[in-house]
Structure formats: structure tokens, C-alpha cells
């Protein structure tokens with residue numbers, strides 16, 4: 001498939017094991033191919049009735065699924081993982097067309113997705129409670145039980161991967177799920193839904209409803225929804241938490257960030273530069289955990305900056321479906337304008353554009369209406385500049401000099417966010433000392449933005465709470481039942 005040729009004619013909701021048109025709607029939305037600016041899909045946002053039908057469908061599947069043993073669930077998840085792996089290139093192509101990220105990256109995202117399903121398939125068979133001996137031969141035990149119908153609400157930067165990170169642990173624990181993708185990226189999650197069905201999941205176990213805020217609200221407010229797992233911005237996260245609190249529903253919030261990356265003068269310079277590139281320019285910089293505040297120890301500031309600028313200028317921008325492209329278009333025109341606006345503001349506040357930061361027009365005429373920009377490195381940055389304080393969610397790196405460890409830690413933590421952080425140093429003691437002080441849910445030592453599914457991912461402070469991936473996520477998709485068994489007579493106090 002080539003850029004400029006893909007359109008979606010099939011229904012984009014998924015309910016009861018098949019694609020369906022929504023039963024009601026609250027307006028229509030268009031989804032774009034960011035590489036060309038073409039509309040690739042028009043769809044109705046699901047209304048209250050459609051949301052309710054999806055919940056009923058999930059409830060019916062939950063009744064079957066919760067009775068299955070962990071090993072039975074595991075087999076279905078493993079089969080789904082196998083199919084994703086087999087269809088990796090096709091899924092990655094759809095992801096690239098709808099999101100704009102390079103095909104090279106999209107393929108890695110799909111790999112992380114099937115690995116996530118495999119990981120939770122591996123845990124499904126060994127989920128268990130504990131047995132506790134009590135006096136007189138009495139005993140207690142705990143049972144780890146599913147929550148019921150869980151809702152996943154996703155952002156647009158990792159559409160297939162976010163749906164996998166939420167659904168794999170949810171289904172492994174015995175829940176059913178309704179997923180609402182971002183209206184900007186409604187397409188690829190349907191492939192996941194079809195794959196779960198093909199792998200043997202009961203119809204209704206994984207459903208998709210399309211829409212924006214209104215549809216999301218219907219989901220959060222539905223009385224039969226037991227949990228909401230949300231990935232998106234802080235302002236929306238607050239609303240989700242508020243809505244969910246009305247029904248005392250547990251929430252997982254995976255929110256934004258403005259993460260620090262600290263580069264000490266004793267680092268391996270080549271790796272530190274690569275790390276800074278990884279921390280800023282994956283998916284056009286539209287990554288929640290990006291290390292966009294790059295603190296560089298003053299002794300190596302010039303050398304580091306020179307090298308990072310050189311490498312940034314070499315990034316191949318263009319048609320994201322070409323194998324050698326490393327940066328595609330941003331998600332849409334308003335977002336592109338917003339990112340460019342941050343750069344204009346940074347200049348006004350005294351930052352210096354060391355490279356990029358302006359529109360990019362690829363030579364290929366079919367890409368002329370796409371949303372491309374040149375990745376940007378900003379020098380002369382100060383901690384109080386907007387570009388250093390706010391999440392830009394675009395390819396913009398701010399470089400900030402520092403002198404001492406104590407000083408940089410103070411500055412790195414001086415933010416309301418706390419998603420990720422990184423440190424580059426050859427001094428192992430310092431690495432661990434710094435990590436111990438960083439207020440962030442995910443810390444990288446001598447690397448950045450790798451996502452092994454075995455490791456928990458999630459934020460501190462306003463970047464959210466709850467975790468995705470890793471063993472601990474089982475806790476967020478299950479509840480513990482305590483059973484107390486009396487082996488003697490009742491000793492009544494009355």
C-alpha cells in the first residue's frame with residue numbers, strides 16, 4: 001500500500017464480535033492521513049444508546065470469560081499475539097497512514113503490542129490468591145477476581161499499542177473491555193478487535209466505540225462500567241477522574257509529561273546524543289514520556305549541542321511509508337500550528353533556534369498538504385520559559401546548561417509533571433543516587449524511551465497514577481476477595 005491510496009469504507013465500531021454502524025450518534029468526525037492531509041474515514045460518534053449496547057455486549061461476554069481458567073484465557077491471548085505478529089507489517093502500515101509516524105517506528109510499536117499480549121498470557125495462568133492459616137484449624141484465603149466491564153480511552157500517538165497495553169492485562173484478568181480510541185486515529189484498533197475474535201475470544205469481549213469527549217463521558221458514567229483506564233492529557237484526565245468518582249470507579253491515568261534528561265560531563269558522549277534524540281524525536285516528538293528538558297553539564301555543553309544539532313539535521317523527514325524515513329508528519333494541522341507557536345514564543349522569550357523549527361515541504365507533490373516540520377533544537381533556554389515548562393508534544397528539544405548535581409536535581413524536579421526522567425553518566429554511584437532523587441515514575445539510566453513490556457510504566461505527580469505493563473498491572477485490573485472459613489463453632493458475644 002502506498003501513501004495517498006488508503007480509505008476506510010467499513011464500519012468503525014465493533015460490538016458482539018463484528019463491525020457495526022453505531023445505533024445512534026452525536027455528530028460525525030473525519031479521520032485524516034497526516035502525510036497527505038486526505039480524509040481517509042468519516043464516522044459517527046457513538047451516542048448513549050450505542051455505548052449502552054457496547055456495555056451490554058461486554059457484560060454478556062464477561063459472564064463467559066470470567067469462568068474460564070487462566071490457562072484458557074492465556075491460549076486465546078497467545079493466539080492473538082501470534083496473529084498480530086503474523087500481520088505486523090499490515091497493521092503497522094495502517095498505523096502509519098492514520099498517525100503519520102514512520103513505518104520503521106510503527107513496526108516496533110506493533111512488536112511491543114504483541115509482546116504485551118504474550119506477557120500477560122504468561123501471567124494469566126498463575127494469577128492466584130493466598131492461603132492463611134487461622135487459630136483452631138480455621139483458615140482464610142483470597143481470590144483474585146476480575147472487575148467486570150472495563151473501559152479503555154486512548155490518545156492518538158500510539159493507537160494500536162495503547163489499546164494493546166490496556167486490553168491485554170484486562171482480558172488476562174478475566175475482564176471484558178470497551179475501547180474508545182482518539183477520534184484522530186480510529187482505524188487500527190479495529191484490527192485488534194478482529195484479531196481477538198479470530199483468536200477465539202467470545203463475541204463482545206473486546207468492543208470499540210468511536211467518538212470524542214461526549215462518547216467518552218457516556219462510557220465513564222455508565223453504571224455497569226467497573227473501571228476506566230485513560231491515556232491522554234492532564235485536563236482530560238481530571239475530567240475522567242471526576243466523572244468516574246461519581247460511580248466510585250477505579251481509574252488508571254496515563255497523562256502528559258515534561259520530563260528531564262540529565263547529561264553529566266562524564267557520559268559516553270555518543271550514547272548521550274543518541275539518548276537525547278530518542279528522548280525527543282520518536283513519533284515526531286508526540287510522546288508522553290519524552291525527555292524534552294535536556295540538562296547538559298556546562299563543561300560539555302558546546303560539544304554536546306553541536307553534535308545533537310548535527311544529528312537532528314540528518315533526520316530524514318518525508319513519506320512515512322518509505323523504509324528510510326525517520327520522521328513523518330505531525331498528527332494534524334492545528335497541532336502543527338500549536339507546536340510552531342511554541343517555537344515562536346520561545347524565540348520571543350529569548351531562546352535560540354539552533355536548527356529546524358519551521359515547516360517542511362517534501363519534494364513529492366502528493367505530500368504537499370501534509371503536516372510536516374523540521375525537528376527543532378532550542379538553545380539559550382531558561383527554566384521559566386514556556387517551552388521548558390509546558391508539554392509541547394512535538395519535535396522540540398530544549399537544551400539547558402547546569403553546573404552541579406544538587407542544582408540539576410532541584411531544577412529537574414521543579415515541575416508539576418512526573419512521568420519519566422533520564423540520566424547519562426559513567427559513574428554508577430551517581431546514576432543511582434540521582435535516580436533515587438528524581439520525582440518520576442519511569443527513570444532511564446544511559447538510555448531513553450525503551451519500552452520493555454516486563455517493566456511497569458506510569459507517572460508520579462500530575463502525570464497520573466496506576467501502571468501499565470509489568471506484573472503490577474494485574475492489581476489494577478482485578479480485585480481481591482477474602483474468604484474466612486470457620487472450622488469450629490461460632491463463639492458469639494451475645
Ligand SMILES: NC(=O)c1ccc[n+]([C@@H]2O[C@H](COP(=O)([O-])OP(=O)(O)OC[C@H]3O[C@@H](n4cnc5c(N)ncnc54)[C@H](O)[C@@H]3O)[C@@H](O)[C@H]2O)c1
Pocket residue numbers: 153154155156157158180181182183211212213214215216217220231232233234235236237239240253254255256257287288289391393419459463464
Ligand atoms: N502517560 C501515557 O502513557 C501517555 C501516552 C500517550 C499520550 N499521553 C498524553 O496524551 C496527550 C495527547 O493525547 P490527546 O491529545 O489524545 O489527549 P486528550 O486528553 O485530548 O484525549 C485523549 C482521549 O480522551 C478522550 N476525551 C476527551 N475529552 C474527554 C472527556 N471529557 N471524557 C472522556 N474522554 C474524553 C479523547 O476523545 C481521546 O480519546 C498528551 O498530553 C500526552 O502526554 C500520555
Ligand SMILES: NCCCC=O
Pocket residue numbers: 157158286287288289451
Ligand atoms: N512507547 C510508549 C510511549 C507511550 C507514551 O506516549
